[in-house]
Amino acid sequence: MEKRVTFKGWLLPMLLLLPQVIITAVFFFYPAGQAVWQSLFIPDPFGLSSRFVGLGNFEYLLGDPYYRASFVTTAVFSGLVTLVSMGVALYLAVLADRLIKGSGTYRALLIWPYAVAPAVAGVLWMFMFNTRVGVVAWYLGLLGYDWNHVLNEGEAMGLVVVASAWGRISYNFLFFLAGLQAIPRSVIEAAAIDGARFWTRFRTIVWPLLSPTTFFLLVVNVVYAFFETFGVIHTITSGGPQQATTILVYKVFKDGFVGQDLGGSAAQSVILLVLVGLLTVVQFKFIERRVHY
Amino acid sequence: MATLTITDVKKTFGKTDVIHGVSIDVAEGEFIVIVGPSGCGKSTLLRMVAGLETVTSGEITIDGRRMNDVEPMDRNIAMVFQNYALYPHMSVFDNMAYGLKIAGTPKAEIAERVAQAAQMLQLEPYMGRKPRELSGGQRQRVAMGRAIVRKPSVFLFDEPLSNLDAKLRVQMRLEIKELQKRLGITSLYVTHDQVEAMTLADRMIVMNAGRADQIGAPLEVYANPATEFVAGFIGSPATNFLAAETLGRSGVARIGVRPENASLVAPDQGLANGTLLFAEALGAETLLHLRLTGGEMFTLRQDGTAPVPAEGETCGIGWDRVRELWFDHGGNRVRQAG
Numbered sequence: 001m002e003k004r005v006t007f008k009g010w011l012l013p014m015l016l017l018l019p020q021v022i023i024t025a026v027f028f029f030y031p032a033g034q035a036v037w038q039s040l041f042i043p044d045p046f047g048l049s050s051r052f053v054g055l056g057n058f059e060y061l062l063g064d065p066y067y068r069a070s071f072v073t074t075a076v077f078s079g080l081v082t083l084v085s086m087g088v089a090l091y092l093a094v095l096a097d098r099l100i101k102g103s104g105t106y107r108a109l110l111i112w113p114y115a116v117a118p119a120v121a122g123v124l125w126m127f128m129f130n131t132r133v134g135v136v137a138w139y140l141g142l143l144g145y146d147w148n149h150v151l152n153e154g155e156a157m158g159l160v161v162v163a164s165a166w167g168r169i170s171y172n173f174l175f176f177l178a179g180l181q182a183i184p185r186s187v188i189e190a191a192a193i194d195g196a197r198f199w200t201r202f203r204t205i206v207w208p209l210l211s212p213t214t215f216f217l218l219v220v221n222v223v224y225a226f227f228e229t230f231g232v233i234h235t236i237t238s239g240g241p242q243q244a245t246t247i248l249v250y251k252v253f254k255d256g257f258v259g260q261d262l263g264g265s266a267a268q269s270v271i272l273l274v275l276v277g278l279l280t281v282v283q284f285k286f287i288e289r290r291v292h293y
Numbered sequence: 294m295a296t297l298t299i300t301d302v303k304k305t306f307g308k309t310d311v312i313h314g315v316s317i318d319v320a321e322g323e324f325i326v327i328v329g330p331s332g333c334g335k336s337t338l339l340r341m342v343a344g345l346e347t348v349t350s351g352e353i354t355i356d357g358r359r360m361n362d363v364e365p366m367d368r369n370i371a372m373v374f375q376n377y378a379l380y381p382h383m384s385v386f387d388n389m390a391y392g393l394k395i396a397g398t399p400k401a402e403i404a405e406r407v408a409q410a411a412q413m414l415q416l417e418p419y420m421g422r423k424p425r426e427l428s429g430g431q432r433q434r435v436a437m438g439r440a441i442v443r444k445p446s447v448f449l450f451d452e453p454l455s456n457l458d459a460k461l462r463v464q465m466r467l468e469i470k471e472l473q474k475r476l477g478i479t480s481l482y483v484t485h486d487q488v489e490a491m492t493l494a495d496r497m498i499v500m501n502a503g504r505a506d507q508i509g510a511p512l513e514v515y516a517n518p519a520t521e522f523v524a525g526f527i528g529s530p531a532t533n534f535l536a537a538e539t540l541g542r543s544g545v546a547r548i549g550v551r552p553e554n555a556s557l558v559a560p561d562q563g564l565a566n567g568t569l570l571f572a573e574a575l576g577a578e579t580l581l582h583l584r585l586t587g588g589e590m591f592t593l594r595q596d597g598t599a600p601v602p603a604e605g606e607t608c609g610i611g612w613d614r615v616r617e618l619w620f621d622h623g624g625n626r627v628r629q630a631g
């Protein structure tokens with residue numbers, strides 16, 4: 001039976017809701033509304049007046065090859081971040097699930113990266129791979145590999161992907177481990193007795209039973225790669241070389257704050273807003289039917 | 294079908310000894326029930342046979358082949374778990390077919406064998422359902438079906454009926470017995486319910502704190518318990534134990550009298566006197582709970598039609614001395630001379 005708390009009257013519930021409503025209004029609705037408003041105008045170079053252009057900013061954006069390239073970059077980047085962070089996390093979770101002794105320490109160590117702020121993580125990785133003073137770059141040099149993510153687009157992408165995925169592994173690991181431990185031991189044992197070896201068991205029993213967790217993490221990680229990797233990209237590559245690591249969020253910043261194209265930048269924000277909306281719908285749809293089997 | 298031998302098997306978890314050396318030779322097609330109170334090591338013993346726990350020392354063989362280091366999937370056994378352990382994301386059909394698919398059995402043969410098992414277990418209407426859409430009894434049947442389609446050489450059951458209600462349990466008990474007889478597959482069956490043990494077993498192992506106190510046919514164990522523990526555990530209601538000196542005997546420590554072997558007599562005419570505390574009339578029989586003059590409790594079972602004295606009344610209790618069970622200080626049986 002679901003337990004419901006009921007209030008008499010309206011005043012108390014309204015009061016309790018008020019702080020959250022105010023925060024949402026001030027920090028979300030107001031700027032979002034402003035972005036929508038601004039996306040319809042082009043300000044003059046001095047910011048003194050602005051000209052109404054209707055959907056002109058959007059029209060321009062969709063025709064802009066750089067903006068379309070940024071879409072592709074974002075897709076590649078988030079795909080890779082999600083794949084790497086979830087893949088590594090799942091692998092570690094499977095190992096931890098089998099481990100009984102010492103799993104506490106192991107888990108605690110794995111959770112640390114999550115506590116590191118994205119910008120700090122970015123700086124960390126940047127120094128390790130710095131072309132002149134980085135340890136890793138130096139070792140790669142010894143091995144005969146000339147690392148230079150400042151010039152090489154693939155290396156730049158690889159580095160921001162790894163740096164972004166790294167901070168995410170802990171979070172994914174915790175969810176995967178919880179998911180694995182929720183699978184009754186006897187079900188796994190029954191499969192073993194039925195003749196299934198480790199990999200068969202994983203493919204036919206564990207993976208399907210883990211699918212709600214996997215799907216949830218998929219959405220959450222894509223959202224993360226889209227919106228929360230700004231710090232990593234800003235510190236490591238600043239979107240370069242050229243446009244190679246300029247994902248949509250970074251382009252909003254670059255065009256708006258660096259390029260001073262406020263109208264175009266606002267229009268980009270609105271497009272992102274729509275994307276978040278879509279992802280949220282997907283997520284809610286999923287939560288509605290949490291049980292997949 | 295196969296023979297199974299367990300030779301002086303011991304199990305230690307970390308520093309705790311859980312099984313202290315159990316041995317039994319199981320013949321082909323025999324139904325062995327492992328019975329004992331909670332925590333005595335029944336499941337552990339069964340799981341060692343399944344290969345889900347390592348064997349600390351001793352040897353387990355199936356058809357003469359040493360199994361200690363063989364993986365569960367290579368032992369050709371099937372197991373029914375207490376919580377059924379069905380695959381929640383698969384239909385009843387897929388649950389039953391899983392082992393056969395892994396073994397690479399041809400599709401047509403899988404369909405045939407699953408259909409046969411489904412018919413045997415009356416599961417045909419449910420083949421497309423998921424486990425969560427089944428009742429407890431139906432899930433139990435699916436678990437049985439999954440075990441039998443593979444035609445294993447040994448069946449293992451770990452309290453398969455304990456999650457069912459009393460009536461269904463009686464019904465499933467009969468079905469399991471019937472099925473096992475028909476298939477003739479060597480079986481090990483764990484339960485803490487002595488009625489289940491008595492009705493199912495060809496032979497039973499009565500376990501007590503990691504030891505096999507007695508191994509034998511149910512009626513043999515009932516009639517001739519080897520230890521005080523077995524005498525108290527097998528038989529319902531439980532055997533009454535009286536200190537020998539209260540009966541004026543020497544040479545033994547305790548004397549066991551089964552409730553069904555005692556009867557009411559006039560005061561001072563029997564072997565003991567007691568006051569009736571309360572009577573449980575069960576219809577066919579009545580259980581009388583008495584307090585003896587020495588302060589001990591005594592349960593007596595009589596026919597449901599026999600007269601019942603008033604509560605608080607003092608009665609004499611008599612029994613046939615030949616049917617007394619004698620035990621020494623260590624709890625071991627002392628045989629009556631003659």
Ligand SMILES: Nc1ncnc2c1ncn2[C@@H]1O[C@H](COP(=O)(O)OP(=O)(O)OP(=O)(O)O)[C@@H](O)[C@H]1O
Nearest residue numbers: 306309311329330331332333334335336337338485
């Ligand atoms: N993995 C384990 N680690 C440590 N001790 C264990 C482990 N598994 C079982 N034990 C201990 O071994 C003893 C026997 O356990 P087991 O599960 O075999 O009992 P059981 O006879 O099946 O009891 P029940 O009727 O309650 O199922 C118990 O005291 C239990 O605490």
Ligand SMILES: [Mg+2]
Nearest residue numbers: 335336337451
């Ligand atoms: Mg048990």
